Amino acid sequence: MKKYIISKTVVAVCLFLLLVVISACGSGNGNTVDKNAGTSSTENKDDSKQVEITFANWIAVEDATKTVFEDLVATFEAANPNIKVKSIGIPFAQFKDQVLVNSAGGSAPDIMMSNQAFAPAFVGAGIVQPLDELLGNEIIDDIVEASRTGATYNGKVMSMPWAPHPNALFWNKTLFAKAGLDPEKSPTTWAEVEEIATKIAALGNTEDGKPVYGIGIDNGSDSNSGSKFWIPYLSYGGNYLTDGKLTFDQGTALEESLGFVQRMAAGKISPVGADTKILRGLFSTGSLGMFIDGDFGRNVFRTSSGKGEAFDKEWGVTTVPVNKTGSSETVFTEHQLLISEQTKNPEAAAAFVKFLVSKEAMIMYHKSNGVMSARKSLAQLPEMNEDDYAKVFNKQMSTATAFPNSNPKFDEAMKNVASMLQLVTVGNETPANAIKYVMPKIKELYE
Known part of the structure; x- marks a missing residue:
């Protein structure tokens, strides 16, 4: 009789534990797998956490561009609340050396601005990564030929042409x-x-x-x-x-x-x-x-x-x-954008680069500073050719030479x-x- 009672108790406990497990598996507590998304909802929660990316540039410290730069960052952050952009403003004269020194010390910015004179040094130092996959064909194939040639090293696009500046x-x-x-x-x-x-x-x-x-x-x-x-x-x-x-x-x-x-x-x-x-x-x-x-x-x-x-x-x-x-x-000199090899947030960095070369951002930048776009689909937009000033520079770009x-x-x-x-x-x-x-x-x- 005693052995029978113990057996019933064990069975009851086992049934109870089984019900708990079944209940937990169906409760939607954040650990279920969404087969359509390919990620767990816990991972989605982690993705929603705000990440900070750093952007080394000189336009944030120049009177003619700092206001539009602040507007660009604010617009991006409003559309991407999970990404915070921290600007690292460096005067142009010290820019290249400071970025190289910081990168060598392991504190490279996630994204760095550049021009055609600085980019070869950044690529040669091995502190940046290819952008072909990060930005995708839609953007890479849209770069005007002269700009793309100057941004390509050993067959890979290492810098994203942002704003060409024909003289x-x-x-x-x-x-x-x-x-x-x-x-x-x-x-x-x-x-x-x-x-x-x-x-x-x-x-x-x-x-x-x-x-x-x-x-x-x-x-x-x-x-x-x-x-x-x-x-x-x-x-x-x-x-x-x-x-x-x-x-x-x-x-x-x-x-x-x-x-x-x-x-x-x-x-x-x-x-x-x-x-x-x-x-x-x-x-x-x-x-x-x-x-x-x-x-x-x-x-x-x-x-x-x-x-x-x-x-x-x-x-x-x-x-x-x-x-x-x-x-x-x-x-033509050219503002370019590069992504650090050291970045821990390459997708967030790429998202900011994509925004900066987007139609919305380029029209903002053009209205403020008259800059051109290095993307074929944007260069001919009416908004980028609204007056004689813009038309002169778009015409000049057709005969401008890229630096080798x-x-x-x-x-x-x-x-x-x-x-x-x-x-x-x-x-x-x-x-x-x-x-x-x-x-x-x-x-x-x-x-």
Whole structure:
């Protein structure tokens, strides 16, 4: 009798435990598998937790772009409440080195802004990852060819072209009129550029005693100055690489274009030692007759002049005049986006990159700063071609040359080009001597 009672008890306990298990399995307590989703609801809950991604950039610390940048981030976060974007604003001059140092120390940003001069160094250092799969074919195949070529390394797209900035010629109508020139007629050849610049510089000083310059040629000491030199260099028929081999100093283009820069500096027609930032300031304050800059120039000039949109009446913009090649030779710099190899949130990082190059974001950025899009489907939108200003830059993009920056030493080579400019402007060396002193260093980088 005693054994029978114990057996009934054991059976009862077992039945009870079985019912508990069955009840738990059907209770929907968060551990069931959704076969259609392929993930458990617990995993979905984890996915809904907010993640933070860091974005290293320089537009957050520049007056002309910081407001639209804040708007872009706010718009993205509103649509993606589970992703928080933390901006790491770094001044442009320190940007490349700081990103490289931070990445080497294991604290790389999830996403980094770049341009065509910085990207080869980031790729060469192995701190970024391919974007083909992260962004998908819909976006990758939509990149304009010139931009995609400059973003591709060993067959993989390593940086996402964001906003190409073809360089065009701005001219100051007020100074043209004071020099006895037609303020509505821009130069069409480089010979006319030199003639007009000489006449404007002859004005001497502005009403408040500041020197007047006819044209601003970037001849600072950084790699950006070396890159901007490409515009006169290409106009004289120069070719940096031929079949992958360095041909920068072959022919007469390098010496002739350095000679042009030297004439402008020696005659005080262009300021000596001035980089892009200084030249923008001079143009904004009415001290500079002509200046070649990117499509963001309009917003920069409005801000720097303190006159806002009213300043637009004082200047015009046109495609770069032609020279020996018979074509409007120019280059385009380009804001690019890269995703770190170290990121723990590649999907969230990719989502932010996709948003920044989307129609919604590009129209916002265009309305604020006049930037173009590197995506074929967006470049021709009416919203991106709403006025003559936008049309000039879209036309200029059709003849703009991409930098051959797949070599990680390209940026260093451009610093050496800046040294040439310094030698012929500050050092008064002949173009031939400047080439003789500097070219061996550039060749060494490529060998």
